[in-house]
Amino acid sequence: MNSSLCRRLGIRFPLFAFSHCRDVIAEVSRAGGFGVLGIVGHTPESVKIELDWLDARVGDAPYGVDLLVPGKLDAKEGGLSPAEIEARIPPEHRRHVERILRDHGIDTAGLWDAGIDANHGDNLRESGARAVLAEALRHERVRLVVNALGVPPPFMMAMARERGVMVGALTGAREHAIKHAQAGVDLLVAAGGEAGGHCGDVATMVLVPEVIEAVKPWPGTFVLGAGGIVTGRQMAACMAMGADGVWCGSVWLTTREAETNPVVKQKMLAADSRQTVRSRSRTGKYTRQLRSPWTDAWQAPGAPDPLPMPLQGLVSEPALARIDKLSQAGDPGAQALATYWVGQGVGLMNQPLGARQVVQDFMEDFASACERLAAFGE
Ligand SMILES: Cc1cc2nc3c(=O)[nH]c(=O)nc-3n(C[C@H](O)[C@H](O)[C@H](O)COP(=O)(O)O)c2cc1C
Structure with missing residues (x-):
C-alpha cells in the first residue's frame, strides 16, 4: 500500500498487531504488517532475549514495543516497602x-x-520502564515505541527521538488526543470502548473521526483505528474515515501461535x-x-x-x-x-487460524471492501 505511514515504517500493509507473544509479532511483521510486542512485564534481561529472538526471524522487517507508564498511579514515585x-x-x-x-x-x-x-509495579514507573526501554532501543528493527496509558513521559519521548524511533500512544478520548499531539506524539492509536484490555467508553466508530478532527492542527500526526477490529472490512471502514491504518490486540489471542x-x-x-x-x-x-x-x-x-x-x-x-x-x-x-482480556470483536473470532493467515484474510477482506465502496461511485 502506498501511504506515508507505510513508507515511513517500511511496511506493506498498515495492520498493527499488539501482542505479548513474540511468535505473533514475527509472523505479522514478516507478512507485511507491523508487530508490537508488549514488554511491560519484562526485565531488561528478558527483553533482550525476546528481541534477539525476533531479530533473528524478522529479517529486514520492522517491529515495535509497547510500555505502560500511566499518568496516574497509586504511589507514582514508587519506593514503597x-x-x-x-x-x-x-x-x-x-x-x-x-x-x-x-x-x-x-x-x-x-x-x-x-x-x-518489592519491585512490584516498577515497570509502570520511570525507574523500571527506562531500563527496559534502553534495552529495547538497542535493537535496530525497533521502529516504534508506544505508551499504553496517558501521555508518553518526557524520558520516553527523548530516548526514542535520540534513536529516530517513532512514538505512539493509546488514545481513548478527544482530550487525550490533543494532549498527545501537544506532546509531539507521532502516532495515535484511537482505541474505542469495544477494545480488549484498557479502554475508554467512546465507540470506535465515533472516536476515530473525532480524533482525526482533533489532531488536524498537528499535520503529520498519524492515527490508527482500534477497538473491536478483527476483519479487513472494519479496517477499510476505519481508513474510509481517514485513519492511516488499524491496531488490533484481540484477534491474535485465538491464533495458533498465541499462548x-x-x-x-x-x-x-x-x-x-x-x-x-x-x-x-x-x-x-x-x-x-x-x-x-x-x-x-x-x-x-x-x-x-x-x-x-x-x-x-x-x-x-x-x-x-x-x-x-x-x-x-x-x-x-x-x-x-477463567477469563482474560478480549474485545467485543470476539464474536467474529470463530476459528483458530495462524497469525500469517489472519494477516492474509485481512488483506483479502480489505481489498473486497474497497472494491465494494468503489462500485458505489461508478
Ligand atoms: C490480552 C490483551 C492485553 C493487552 N495489554 C496491553 C498492554 O500491555 N499495553 C497496551 O498498550 N495495550 C494493551 N492492550 C490493548 C491493545 O493495545 C489494544 O488497545 C486493543 O487490543 C484493541 O482492541 P481489540 O482488542 O478489540 O483489538 C491489551 C489488549 C489485550 C486484548
Whole structure:
C-alpha cells in the first residue's frame, strides 16, 4: 500500500498487531504488517532475549514495543516497602477474592504466600520502564515505541527521538488526543470502548473521526483505528474515515501461535460480542475482558470497590493465576471462572487460524471492501 505511514515504517500493509507473544509479532511483521510486542512485564534481561529472538526471524522487517507508564498511579514515585504496600490493601478485598474461589470449589490455602515483590509495579514507573526501554532501543528493527496509558513521559519521548524511533500512544478520548499531539506524539492509536484490555467508553466508530478532527492542527500526526477490529472490512471502514491504518490486540489471542490459556481460547472461539464486560476488577482501571463469574462477582451488590492500579493487581493476579492453572488441569470451578482480556470483536473470532493467515484474510477482506465502496461511485 502506498501511504506515508507505510513508507515511513517500511511496511506493506498498515495492520498493527499488539501482542505479548513474540511468535505473533514475527509472523505479522514478516507478512507485511507491523508487530508490537508488549514488554511491560519484562526485565531488561528478558527483553533482550525476546528481541534477539525476533531479530533473528524478522529479517529486514520492522517491529515495535509497547510500555505502560500511566499518568496516574497509586504511589507514582514508587519506593514503597512491601509492608507499606501491604498496608494499602484492605483485608476486605482479599476476603472477597477468597469467597469467589471457595464458592467455586477452589482451595485458597497459600494464596497470598508469594507476598509482595518489592519491585512490584516498577515497570509502570520511570525507574523500571527506562531500563527496559534502553534495552529495547538497542535493537535496530525497533521502529516504534508506544505508551499504553496517558501521555508518553518526557524520558520516553527523548530516548526514542535520540534513536529516530517513532512514538505512539493509546488514545481513548478527544482530550487525550490533543494532549498527545501537544506532546509531539507521532502516532495515535484511537482505541474505542469495544477494545480488549484498557479502554475508554467512546465507540470506535465515533472516536476515530473525532480524533482525526482533533489532531488536524498537528499535520503529520498519524492515527490508527482500534477497538473491536478483527476483519479487513472494519479496517477499510476505519481508513474510509481517514485513519492511516488499524491496531488490533484481540484477534491474535485465538491464533495458533498465541499462548492464551487453551480453556480461555475455547471460550473466546465460542463467545459472541455480548460476552465481554468493562470492569476494574483486574487492574484497578477499566479493562474489557471475557465475562465470567469472576467479573460478575466484582459487580455484585456488596462487592468492594476495586483498588487503584497497581494495588488491585496484587489482589486479583494471584487468584487469576491459580484459576488459570487449575482450569487447564480440568477443574470445573476454575474453568467457569477463567477469563482474560478480549474485545467485543470476539464474536467474529470463530476459528483458530495462524497469525500469517489472519494477516492474509485481512488483506483479502480489505481489498473486497474497497472494491465494494468503489462500485458505489461508478
Ligand atoms: C490480552 C490483551 C492485553 C493487552 N495489554 C496491553 C498492554 O500491555 N499495553 C497496551 O498498550 N495495550 C494493551 N492492550 C490493548 C491493545 O493495545 C489494544 O488497545 C486493543 O487490543 C484493541 O482492541 P481489540 O482488542 O478489540 O483489538 C491489551 C489488549 C489485550 C486484548
